[in-house]
Amino acid sequence: xxxxxxxxxxxxxxxxxxxxxxxxxxxxxxxxxxxxxxxxxxxxxxxxxxxxxxxxxxxxxxxxxxxxxxxxxxxxxxxxxxxxxxxxxxxxxxxxxxxxxxxxxxxxxxxxxxxxxxxxxxxxxxxxxxxxxxxxxxxxxxxxxxxxxxxxxxxxxxxxxxxxxxxxxxxxxxxxxxxxxxxxxxxxxxxxxxxxxxxxxxxxxxxxxxxxxxxxxxxxxxxxxxxxxxxxxxxxxxxxxxxxxxxxxxxxxxxxxxxxxxxxxxxxxxxxxxxxxxxxxxxxxxxxxxxxxxxxxxxxxxxxxxxxxxxxxxxxxxxxxxxxxxxxxxxxxxxxxxxxxxxxxxxxxxxxx
Amino acid sequence: xxxxxxxxxxxxxxxxxxxxxxxxxxxxxxxxxxxxxxxxxxxxxxxxxxxxxxxxxxxxxxxxxxxxxxxxxxxxxxxxxxxxxxxxxxxxxxxxxxxxxxxxxxxxxxxxxxxxxxxxxxxxxxxxxxxxxxxxxxxxxxxxxxxxxxxxxxxxxxxxxxxxxxxxxxxxxxxxxxxxxxxxxxxxxxxxxxxxxxxxxxxxxxxxxxxxxxxxxxxxxxxxxxxxxxxxxxxxxxxxxxxxxxxxxxxxxxxxxxxxxxxxxxxxxxxxxxxxxxxxxxxxxxxxxxxxxxxxxxxxxxxxxxxxxxxxxxxxxxxxxxxxxxxxxxxxxxxxxxxxxxxxxxxxxxxxx
Numbered sequence: 022x023x024x025x026x027x028x029x030x031x032x033x034x035x036x037x038x039x040x041x042x043x044x045x046x047x048x049x050x051x052x053x054x055x056x057x058x059x060x061x062x063x064x065x066x067x068x069x070x071x072x073x074x075x076x077x078x079x080x081x082x083x084x085x086x087x088x089x090x091x092x093x094x095x096x097x098x099x100x101x102x103x104x105x106x107x108x109x110x111x112x113x114x115x116x117x118x119x120x121x122x123x124x125x126x127x128x129x130x131x132x133x134x135x136x137x138x139x140x141x142x143x144x145x146x147x148x149x150x151x152x153x154x155x156x157x158x159x160x161x162x163x164x165x166x167x168x169x170x171x172x173x174x175x176x177x178x179x180x181x182x183x184x185x186x187x188x189x190x191x192x193x194x195x196x197x198x199x200x201x202x203x204x205x206x207x208x209x210x211x212x213x214x215x216x217x218x219x220x221x222x223x224x225x226x227x228x229x230x231x232x233x234x235x236x237x238x239x240x241x242x243x244x245x246x247x248x249x250x251x252x253x254x255x256x257x258x259x260x261x262x263x264x265x266x267x268x269x270x271x272x273x274x275x276x277x278x279x280x281x282x283x284x285x286x287x288x289x290x291x292x293x294x295x296x297x298x299x300x301x302x303x304x305x306x307x308x309x310x311x312x313x314x315x316x317x318x319x320x321x322x323x324x325x326x327x328x329x330x331x332x333x334x335x336x337x338x339x340x341x342x343x344x345x346x347x348x349x350x351x352x353x354x355x356x357x358x359x360x361x362x363x364x365x366x367x368x369x370x371x372x373x374x
Numbered sequence: 375x376x377x378x379x380x381x382x383x384x385x386x387x388x389x390x391x392x393x394x395x396x397x398x399x400x401x402x403x404x405x406x407x408x409x410x411x412x413x414x415x416x417x418x419x420x421x422x423x424x425x426x427x428x429x430x431x432x433x434x435x436x437x438x439x440x441x442x443x444x445x446x447x448x449x450x451x452x453x454x455x456x457x458x459x460x461x462x463x464x465x466x467x468x469x470x471x472x473x474x475x476x477x478x479x480x481x482x483x484x485x486x487x488x489x490x491x492x493x494x495x496x497x498x499x500x501x502x503x504x505x506x507x508x509x510x511x512x513x514x515x516x517x518x519x520x521x522x523x524x525x526x527x528x529x530x531x532x533x534x535x536x537x538x539x540x541x542x543x544x545x546x547x548x549x550x551x552x553x554x555x556x557x558x559x560x561x562x563x564x565x566x567x568x569x570x571x572x573x574x575x576x577x578x579x580x581x582x583x584x585x586x587x588x589x590x591x592x593x594x595x596x597x598x599x600x601x602x603x604x605x606x607x608x609x610x611x612x613x614x615x616x617x618x619x620x621x622x623x624x625x626x627x628x629x630x631x632x633x634x635x636x637x638x639x640x641x642x643x644x645x646x647x648x649x650x651x652x653x654x655x656x657x658x659x660x661x662x663x664x665x666x667x668x669x670x671x672x673x674x675x676x677x678x679x680x681x682x683x684x685x686x687x688x689x690x691x692x693x694x695x696x697x698x699x700x701x702x703x704x705x706x707x708x709x710x711x712x713x714x715x716x717x718x719x720x721x722x723x724x725x726x727x
Binding site for chain 1: 519520522523525527529531534575576577579581582589590591592593594596600601602604606608610611612614618620621622624625631633634644650651652653654655656705708709710711712
């Protein structure tokens, strides 16, 4: 065990590279190995990022004592198998959002993490953006007052580009389309800010995509607090990332230029958080303390493996975000009738206290 | 019959004054009389705006041949009786939104307007804002592409101030609270932009108001085109007025500083419409041709009485906006299940072809 905490990515595509750049902006954790089924891809990844080793099989990776934790960025429907195997092998696991494509898989992942006592971190990174942190501070210290409405949108053009070459095209591999890929971020953000969602009413539509999955979803969330929330997510327009809060004392309006999302050390600089009080025509831009969400969450993950930190988003939080997705899809099948989160969680054996 | 078209306001409160200022910015129509049950208020209104006559009863006002049309700004639940009486007396009628508080009343108003052949104009003025007009142009000439998501919010703090002294406090006089007072504007705007709504899923909540009516409403609209729309409206926060469109070719984001709403010749100057295409990080502010919604709609109303114009928003359009409100309330009672507009319209005898 080196001074730095040793991690290894599994699935060496675009997102593994984004996360690796985040890791390499700091010095708390380092990549000690990597794995992809594609040998050429392994070699290229090693060269690009200076990773000393590459495993020729997932089992070999898990047998490497230098690997303290693995980073899973493979397709959603492969998460469960890889994560369970890694946890059983004694490794910590970071998995990108969503925790899995189904709540059944999420429940099994959560159970194995609980049983093994190993660290499981889920990459709901958006709550770490400076704007989210500032919104949370305004709620907690009372500056916002009581929140009645919270509206969020996360959209891009991905649905217009999907072909059968990608797993995201298929409803059994990526149920909910834009909702499980984009909307799930706000399902976490909103529960981070406003507490647990009780029920969801939603409509999901396939409008302009050729894929099997929805490219337009709107969901109304009822929080246990009584507040109402909204998530809009589309896959057939230029990119949008907004999260607006309306409180009895003030409003906060957050807008992120998503084209800088992957450079998380720069994302905050391309975001604005505006506050508005009573009698204020103009919105006031707030100063945001810079964050680096990908770096921070992976360093937290590494430190948690060593027992030096607690993971902010684990199976519980990630499962509740995924439950909003699945409650949305079920509600849409029921023509918008509200679906309690408890129903989809219990149905999947994923009761979350 | 003078050169200018002679109108007379009924109900001489704050909104009658706002509309009168709009009229007096132009020279096509003029106030020839006015009526309120309160004599002191009549006199004060005459003096403030230089109105030559005041009627001592509504019947007297309707008997005045100089009055070609009346302007109704009384509480929503009084609209039907006044409007029907005026139409039967041969007068044109302008009524502020909503057309009525119930769809039954709206149906009766529409039937009487149809039977008498008199002009009925409804003050859904917001569609006349420069931003709305520009959004409509982008949809019609194809610059926006196909719209998948449309999101609108209209909120202010009114619900926190309501007391039993105002009709807006009571659910039988103002059903839906913030939805019938504010949300109904976007129910018209969105149907103006995207065509008829087919069904609505909504949740309405009383959170922080003491009034009987909701101060937080969220509604998802399904348009006949297949697009999804959203209306958020609150009565427990600083003011918000936004309308955002997501198309396959571009997004448009509209934001109005509502504190200038009542000065409609200046409202556009306090609004922004931003466009965003693919690969454009920055949004481009669009130049908006100034409008004056209150003046324009009342001049159009006057010219329509003389047969020189067609009313843009009549009973049909206004009833469809009100139907979105009532479908929202019924959906909320049904726990979010989608309610077809046809159901609430037919239930009220207000079938709109």
